[in-house]
Structure formats: structure tokens, C-alpha cells
Amino acid sequence: MAFVETMSTGFGGWSPLFWILAFAVSAITGWLIWRRGESSCKTGTEQEKPYLCGNKEPEKGDVHVRAGNMYWGFTEAMKGYYEFLIPLHTGILTDYILWFLGVIAVMLVLAAGVF
Amino acid sequence: MIFEWIVQNSPALLLAVPMLGAFAVPLMGRIGEKARDGWVLLVSIATLIIAGILTNEVLTSGTVVYTFGAANPALSVPADSGGIPFRIIFAVDAMSVFMAISASVVGFAVFLYSIVSSARMSGKDSFFALILLMQVGILGMVCTGDLFNFFVFLEINSLAGAALVASRVDKGVAVEAGLKYAVLSTLGGLLVLFAVGLLYGQYDALNIAAIADVMQFGMPEKVALVLFVAALAMKSGAVPMHFWTPDAYSMAPSAVTAFLVIASQASLYGLFRIVFTLYNVTLDYAAMGWIIIILGVLSMFIGVTMAIPQKDIKRLMSYHAVSQTGYMLLGVGVGLAVLGDENMMRAFGMTAMEGGIFHIINHAMYKGLLFLTAGAIFYQAGTRNLNKLGGLGHSMKWTMLFFIIGALAIAGIPPFNGFASKLLIYESVFIFSPVLSVIAMVVSILTLASFVKVFHSVFMGPRLPEYENVTEVPKAMLYAMGILAFFVILFGVFPQQVIDILISPAAMALADQGSYISAVLGGN
Numbered sequence: 001m002a003f004v005e006t007m008s009t010g011f012g013g014w015s016p017l018f019w020i021l022a023f024a025v026s027a028i029t030g031w032l033i034w035r036r037g038e039s040s041c042k043t044g045t046e047q048e049k050p051y052l053c054g055n056k057e058p059e060k061g062d063v064h065v066r067a068g069n070m071y072w073g074f075t076e077a078m079k080g081y082y083e084f085l086i087p088l089h090t091g092i093l094t095d096y097i098l099w100f101l102g103v104i105a106v107m108l109v110l111a112a113g114v115f
Numbered sequence: 116m117i118f119e120w121i122v123q124n125s126p127a128l129l130l131a132v133p134m135l136g137a138f139a140v141p142l143m144g145r146i147g148e149k150a151r152d153g154w155v156l157l158v159s160i161a162t163l164i165i166a167g168i169l170t171n172e173v174l175t176s177g178t179v180v181y182t183f184g185a186a187n188p189a190l191s192v193p194a195d196s197g198g199i200p201f202r203i204i205f206a207v208d209a210m211s212v213f214m215a216i217s218a219s220v221v222g223f224a225v226f227l228y229s230i231v232s233s234a235r236m237s238g239k240d241s242f243f244a245l246i247l248l249m250q251v252g253i254l255g256m257v258c259t260g261d262l263f264n265f266f267v268f269l270e271i272n273s274l275a276g277a278a279l280v281a282s283r284v285d286k287g288v289a290v291e292a293g294l295k296y297a298v299l300s301t302l303g304g305l306l307v308l309f310a311v312g313l314l315y316g317q318y319d320a321l322n323i324a325a326i327a328d329v330m331q332f333g334m335p336e337k338v339a340l341v342l343f344v345a346a347l348a349m350k351s352g353a354v355p356m357h358f359w360t361p362d363a364y365s366m367a368p369s370a371v372t373a374f375l376v377i378a379s380q381a382s383l384y385g386l387f388r389i390v391f392t393l394y395n396v397t398l399d400y401a402a403m404g405w406i407i408i409i410l411g412v413l414s415m416f417i418g419v420t421m422a423i424p425q426k427d428i429k430r431l432m433s434y435h436a437v438s439q440t441g442y443m444l445l446g447v448g449v450g451l452a453v454l455g456d457e458n459m460m461r462a463f464g465m466t467a468m469e470g471g472i473f474h475i476i477n478h479a480m481y482k483g484l485l486f487l488t489a490g491a492i493f494y495q496a497g498t499r500n501l502n503k504l505g506g507l508g509h510s511m512k513w514t515m516l517f518f519i520i521g522a523l524a525i526a527g528i529p530p531f532n533g534f535a536s537k538l539l540i541y542e543s544v545f546i547f548s549p550v551l552s553v554i555a556m557v558v559s560i561l562t563l564a565s566f567v568k569v570f571h572s573v574f575m576g577p578r579l580p581e582y583e584n585v586t587e588v589p590k591a592m593l594y595a596m597g598i599l600a601f602f603v604i605l606f607g608v609f610p611q612q613v614i615d616i617l618i619s620p621a622a623m624a625l626a627d628q629g630s631y632i633s634a635v636l637g638g639n
Contacts, residue, residue: 005611007535009542010466016608019530060506064576067426067501070568075424085421089358093295096358097302103356104306104345107406111337114402 123188125169126181126205129215129254132161137247144240152230155243159219159226162250166219170212174620178208178634180260191635198636200322206260206635209620210472214257214384216617217476218377220602221483222250228487228595229370231588232494236368242282246371249275249378256381260635262311262393263321265385269307269350272378273300280367280375292366299359303346310342323393324635327628332397343389344406350382353444354413357437361421364433365499369490370595372429373483376436380475383440387447387625395454395628404452411444412554419561428489428499428569432482435525435565438558439478445555446471446540447625449547454626463543468622469614470539476617477532477606481524484599488518491588491596492573501572503581508574510585515574517596522570524603526563532603535610 006013041047050057075082121128136158143151173179181188183203191200207215225246233239252272259265277300281293311321313335318326330336349356360379364372390403418438425431450468453459491514493499496507508515524531527538537559545552587593606613624631 005609007538007610007614009539010463011542011546014529014535014538014610016530016610020608023530060577060579061581064505064579065571066503066505067568067572070571071423071564074564078420081420082424085417086424089361089421091358091362093298096295096299096356099358100299100302100345100349100356103349104341107341107345108338110402110406111341112334114399 121165122168122172124181125165125172126179126207126258127183127188128165129162129169129258130251132165133158133247133250133254136162137244137251140244140247141240148239151240151243155226155247156230158247159223159250162254163219163223166212166215166254169207170216173207173209173212174616178206178624178631180635181205181207199320200325200635201320203264204260204322204635205258206324206631207258208631208634209617209624210384210388210622211257211624213472213476213617213621214381215254217479218250218253218257218381221373221377221479221599222246224483224487224595224598225370225374227598228373228490228592229368231591232370232490233368236282238282242279245275245279245282246374249279249374252276253378253381257384260323261321262314262323262326266304266308266311269382269385270304272381273297273304273350276300276363276371276375276378279371280363282368282371283366286366289366292362295359296363300350303350306342306346310339310346313339313342322635323388324632327393327395328632328636330394330397332394336394336397340389340394343393344386347382347386347389348410348444351379351386352414352437352440353410354417354437354441357414357418360437361425361430361433364436364486365427365429369429369486369493372433372490373486376482376486377479379436379440380479383443383475390451391454391625392628392631398451400455401452404448404450404454407444407448407451408551411441411446411448412551413441414438414444415441415558416554419558419565422565423561423568426501428492428501428504428573429486430499431501431565431569432485432489435485435562436478436482438562439474439482439525441558442474442537442540442555443471443478445544445551446474446536449544449551450622450626453547459547460626463546465622465626466539467543467547468626469618470536470543472621472625473536473539473610473614473618474533476613477524477536477603480599480602480606481521481531481533484517484596484603485521485525487592487596487599488514488521491592494588494592495585496582501569504573505576505582506574506578507582507585509578510582511574511587513587513593514596517593517600518570518574520600520603522563522566524607526566527559528563530604530607532606532610535607535613 006015143154180191182191185202191204233242249272252268255268256265277293277297280296281290283289314326315321317335320326352360364375415438418434422431422434446467450464453464496504524533527533541552541555
């Protein structure tokens with residue numbers, strides 16, 4: 001497998017070969033576990049339905065965790081940051097132009113004074 | 116004989132083929148839809164082959180200089196010109212072909228995908244003609260050795276892009292996004308033109324090599340540099356000039372968005388070309404390098420944190436495009452910051468540049484793939500709203516697989532291509548500044564988190580009643596995604612070969628201003 005060369009980063013290296021081997025071993029292990037599963041299970045029958053202690057199964061849409069509910073904790077913890085950042089994205093073209101011109105102004109000042 | 120002629124004229128053919136192809140699209144449309152679709156595919160394959168031939172030529176024989184209108188295309192400076200290369204000249208080095216091959220591969224995938232994905236659209240003649248013209252603009256930007264020519268191709272790229280963003284004219288927001296893109300691109304283009312004018316006034320020349328050879332760093336040159344850097348950074352979507360990116364990327368048809376990523380990268384190429392090839396030795400490397408690094412870090416962090424709360428799959432991916440551009444700016448910026456120090460350049464500067472440049476092609480492949488998967492989801496489910504989607508993994512298994520490949524690649528998970536370029540950036544930037552490297556790693560973690568959210572929202576969960584009848588997308592769209600997924604895996608499994616063949620020569624070409632100048636001006 002010499003054709004899968006170790007990538008040199010200048011400080012060390014990384015060989016994709018080990019990852020490929022690890023992936024292959026994991027996949028084979030997973031397949032072996034799956035193969036030992038209950039073979040009498042019949043798809044498309046009652047056996048596939050979730051058992052909820054005898055309660056009625058909720059609507060499919062109700063049990064799916066939607067995107068809006070994900071990472072609530074992250075955005076809540078970063079509330080101050082997002083309260084500042086999101087309003088900057090106004091969607092107004094003149095604001096976009098102002099930001100662009102502002103960056104040019106800062107760079108011109110730097111160019112005149114620094115380099 | 117014919118092959119030799121193609122090789123000799125490959126820089127001109129690289130543009131002539133898609134340009135003529137674009138103008139012939141409406142004629143082919145008159146014959147029939149199949150004829151037009153076949154024509155578009157044929158043109159994109161021919162462009163890809165010519166890009167391959169030109170790449171081989173440059174990588175084996177060095178920079179190719181092509182002078183339009185000269186008896187001998189290699190004769191860049193005619194004897195009676197007073198030493199000024201006044202004709203339009205293409206100077207195609209390893210960095211140019213690196214960009215050209217990337218644009219041609221993604222271009223082919225985009226055309227293959229669009230033929231099916233645009234089936235429900237009207238006005239397909241102009242749609243395909245515009246994509247081909249955008250390809251002309253991109254290829255022209257990366258091949259030209261002339262500043263005014265660069266401006267012309269930038270305009271072709273921008274105008275075609277703006278029209279494509281607004282191509283869903285039935286939706287007002289698409290037209291609004293197209294207008295925003297057009298206005299900002301025009302403003303950026305005007306500033307580039309003004310900068311070109313300043314340099315022309317100073318040096319009576321438009322050729323990059325000719326100006327670089329005699330460049331002094333006075334006030335007009337400084338103003339020109341600022342205008343170039345700001346305009347091209349804005350066009351590449353760098354924070355805080357990125358605001359147009361989510362608007363334009365999310366409203367364009369997905370295949371167009373995949374190509375808009377390449378269009379933005381062409382501007383990034385322009386930025387690097389101006390800084391490294393036009394100015395280079397006249398610059399304060401550390402100051403200029405840090406400006407690019409700061410733009411990069413802002414883009415990385417603000418891009419990813421803005422992506423996380425998004426509910427529109429394409430807006431989310433657009434913010435990630437901004438974030439990934441930050442990695443490229445960071446890697447190349449660190450290389451620029453230490454360009455004047457041979458020891459640091461050898462120790463980590465060149466590796467940082469290689470990482471940044473490698474990330475350009477990797478991003479083109481995996482972000483192109485991700486936008487195509489987003490398009491496939493929209494094509495079948497009819498919505499981009501992550502709050503409404505769910506359970507599509509049951510019916511769109513191939514799209515889900517391609518999404519997983521793209522998502523893992525963008526998050527920098529081995530053995531996909533994003534990991535290889537990010538590792539080069541992490542390790543080299545760490546030596547320069549550990550803080551920057553840590554920020555880059557944190558951004559990767561947040562990227563993974565963001566794509567886990569998309570994966571769960573779109574593909575996981577029970578099969579929802581509203582998507583009961585959803586099936587997999589047509590095969591041509593899957594093949595297009597498969598092509599990009601193939602490169603994502605290939606570049607991840609064989610990173611060193613890609614670095615040896617494409618990336619290192621590109622980084623060397625960028626860093627070595629002298630070779631570029633002598634290749635162009637030494638042609639007399």
C-alpha cells in the first residue's frame with residue numbers, strides 16, 4: 001500500500017492508510033454484530049412499531065426533533081454575542097455598501113500609517 | 116498535428132470553447148432540448164479536457180505565456196515595443212492551472228446536475244449560456260497576465276453570476292438577491308478598475324509582470340493595493356464584507372451556488388495574485404499578512420457562528436462558505452506574513468500556504484457537493500426550511516450518503532479532503548501563533564456541530580407524512596454529486612500526491628515573484 005503515502009505536514013505526518021484500515025475494521029465489526037441480530041424479525045409488521053407502554057403512538061411529525069430545537073443551549077449561552085451579531089445582518093443593500101466602504105477607509109488609514 | 120496545435124493554443128482555447136459554447140446555446144436550443152443539453156455537456160467536457168492538457172503542459176514545462184495577436188504566442192514583448200508587453204497576454208502558471216482544473220471539474224459536475232435539476236425551469240437557453248459565460252469569467256481571471264483583462268473577466272463573472280442568482284424571477288427575493296450581488300460586484304469592479312487606472316497612470320503598463328518588475332511603493336500604489344484587496348476580499352466573501360453571500364448563495368439555484376463558490380474563489384485567487392505577484396517585495400509582509408489573517412479569522416469565526424442558528428439549509432451552508440474562506444485566508448496570510456524570512460518560510464510558511472491553497476480545491480469539491488445535496492433536497496421536498504424537513508434518509512439514501520461525505524469533509528474529519536488541508540493549516544499556523552490555530556480547530560468543531568444539526572433535521576427521524584411520496588433524485592444529479600464525492604475521497608486518501616502534483620507547484624508559483632516576471636518578460 002505504498003501508494004497511500006504519508007502526508008508530511010513539516011512537523012509530523014498523517015497516513016490515511018490507518019484510517020482506512022480503522023474504518024474497514026469498524027465496518028466489518030458493525031456488520032458482524034448486525035448479522036448476529038434477530039433473524040426472525042419481519043419488516044412491515046407490528047414488530048416494527050415502537051412500544052410505548054401501551055400508549056398510542058404520537059404523530060410522526062411530533063416525535064421528530066426539529067432544527068429550531070437544536071443547540072438551544074448554545075445560542076442561549078451566546079445570547080449576548082448573537083444579540084449583537086444578528087442585527088448587523090440587516091439584509092439592506094446600503095448597509096452592505098457602508099460596511100464595504102468602512103473597511104476600505106480603515107485599510108486606507110492603515111496603508112497611510114503602517115506600511 | 117491537431118493535438119500539438121491544441122497544446123500550443125490551450126490557454127486561448129480554454130476560454131474560446133466555453134465562450135463559443137455559450138453563444139451557440141440559444142441556437143442549439145432551437146434544435147431541441149436534448150441537442151442543447153448535449154451541447155452544454157460536450158462544451159464542459161471539452162473545457163475540462165483542455166484544462167487538463169494545459170495543466171499537464173504547465174506542470175511539465177513551466178509557466179505558459181500566450182500572447183494574443185502575436186505571430187508567435189510565446190513572444191510577449193515585441194522588438195519595437197520599448198520593452199512593454201502591450202498585447203493581451205495570458206501568463207498561466209501552476210497556480211493558474213490549479214484554479215482552472217478546479218473550476219473545470221466543478222463546472223462539469225454543475226452542468227451534469229443542471230440538465231436535470233433545471234428541467235422545471237423556463238429560459239434554460241439563457242440559463243446555460245450564463246453559466247458558461249461565468250465559467251469564461253472565472254477561467255479568464257485565473258489565466259490572464261493583464262490587469263485590465265482581469266477586470267474585464269471579473270465583470271463577465273459578476274454580471275453572469277448576478278443574472279443567475281436572479282434566475283428564479285418568479286420569486287421576488289431572488290431578484291433582490293441578484294440586485295444586491297450586482298450592485299456590490301459592480302462597486303467592487305469599479306474600484307478594481309480605479310486601481311488599475313492608478314497603476315496605468317504610474318507605469319504606462321497593464322501587464323502584471325511588467326508593473327511588478329518596476330513597482331515602487333508610493334501613495335498611488337498603496338491606494339491601488341487597498342482598493343484591490345478590499346474589492347477582491349469582498350468578492351470572495353470575507354467578513355465584514357460577506358453580507359451579500361448568504362443572500363446570493365441561498366437564492367440562486369443550487370447548481371449555480373456550487374459554481375458561485377468557484378467564482379468567489381477566483382476573486383480570492385485575484386487577491387493572492389495581486390499581493391504575491393504584483394506587489395510582493397515592495398510590501399511590508401508582516402502588516403499585509405496580518406491584514407489577511409485578521410480577515411481570515413473573522414471570516415472563520417463569524418461565518419460558523421452565524422451558520423449555527425440558521426434555519427434555511429442553503430443560508431446555513433452559505434455562512435459555512437464564508438467560514439471556510441477564512442481558512443484559506445489564514446493559511447496564505449501566515450505564508451505572506453513570513454515571506455521575507457527564509458527560515459520561517461522553510462519551517463512553516465510554505466506549509467501554511469500549501470494548506471490554504473489545498474483548502475481552495477477541497478472547498479470547491481465538498482462545498483460544491485453540499486450545495487448539490489441541498490439542491491437535491493429542495494428538488495424533491497420543495498422546501499429548504501430545516502424546521503419543516505425530516506426523515507428523508509428513508510427515501511433519499513444516496514443523497515444522504517453524499518451529504519455525509521461532504522459534511523465530514525467540511526468538518527475536517529479524516530480521511531476526507533478537508534482534514535488534509537486543515538491539518539496542514541493547524542500545524543503550520545500553530546508555530547506562527549498557537550491562538551490562531553486553536554481558533555481554527557474550534558471553528559472546525561462548530562462546523563461539525565452545525566452539520567450534525569442539518570443531518571439530523573433533514574435525514575433522521577421517522578418518515579414524515581408530507582414527504583411520503585419523496586423518492587431519490589434522478590440519476591444524472593446523483594452522478595454529478597458522485598463526481599464531487601469521488602474527488603473529496605480521492606484528495607483525502609491521497610493527499611500527498613495531490614500536494615506534490617498540484618499544491619506545492621501552485622504555492623511555489625505564488626511565492627516566487629521573480630519566476631513569474633522572468634517567464635513573461637523573458638519571452639522577448
